[in-house]
Amino acid sequence: LFSPGFQVAPETKAVMKWLRSIPFVLSASLHGGELVVTYPYDYSRHPMEEKMFSPTPDEKVFKMLAKAYADAHPVISDRSELRCGGNFVKRGGIINGAEWYSFTGGMADFNYLHTNCFEITVEVGCEKFPLEEELFTIWHENKGALLNYMEMVHRGIKGIVSDKFGNPIKNARISVRGIQHDVTTGN
Numbered sequence: 001l002f003s004p005g006f007q008v009a010p011e012t013k014a015v016m017k018w019l020r021s022i023p024f025v026l027s028a029s030l031h032g033g034e035l036v037v038t039y040p041y042d043y044s045r046h047p048m049e050e051k052m053f054s055p056t057p058d059e060k061v062f063k064m065l066a067k068a069y070a071d072a073h074p075v076i077s078d079r080s081e082l083r084c085g086g087n088f089v090k091r092g093g094i095i096n097g098a099e100w101y102s103f104t105g106g107m108a109d110f111n112y113l114h115t116n117c118f119e120i121t122v123e124v125g126c127e128k129f130p131l132e133e134e135l136f137t138i139w140h141e142n143k144g145a146l147l148n149y150m151e152m153v154h155r156g157i158k159g160i161v162s163d164k165f166g167n168p169i170k171n172a173r174i175s176v177r178g179i180q181h182d183v184t185t186g187n
Contacts, residue, residue, distance in 0.1 A: 024116070028122050032130060033084070035076050058112075076093035076145075
């Protein structure tokens with residue numbers, strides 16, 4: 001996941017430890033500089049290739065999650081709006097991260113590969129560093145989309161894996177036929 005010689009910052013190690021200790025299932029990373037929602041993988045399977053589509057085994061789920069955010073965002077979902085430097089209108093405001101640009105060490109890829117958490121990256125606006133007076137508008141543009149995304153936690157299979165006595169089984173592996181990516185039960 002990380003390049004050889006890559007130094008992991010102490011705060012990154014702390015977040016990694018936190019993610020492994022709590023069974024999160026959804027997360028989103030908010031960035032600035034574009035209006036688009038990206039999903040894993042962010043790192044191309046072929047590091048020499050730029051802009052190469054690199055789907056996870058859960059491609060359909062990630063597209064559904066990204067669309068849930070993008071479709072509820074008033075600017076990302078506005079089909080007449082030209083987007084910052086890029087144009088993601090024809091893609092519905094979403095893109096596979098590595099297809100946009102490939103990079104190593106991203107949290108979305110880490111979460112997918114090392115936890116049960118599915119993470120999307122939301123580029124919330126054209127300005128990389130918006131002015132303070134722009135934050136209120138950005139918040140209102142993203143509030144409904146964030147709530148819509150959080151509601152996605154109720155999609156899919158959920159429940160308790162227990163033994164014959166009804167005791168929860170920690171770290172039971174859950175497999176879905178046709179998807180080569182297992183998840184494990186929490187505490």
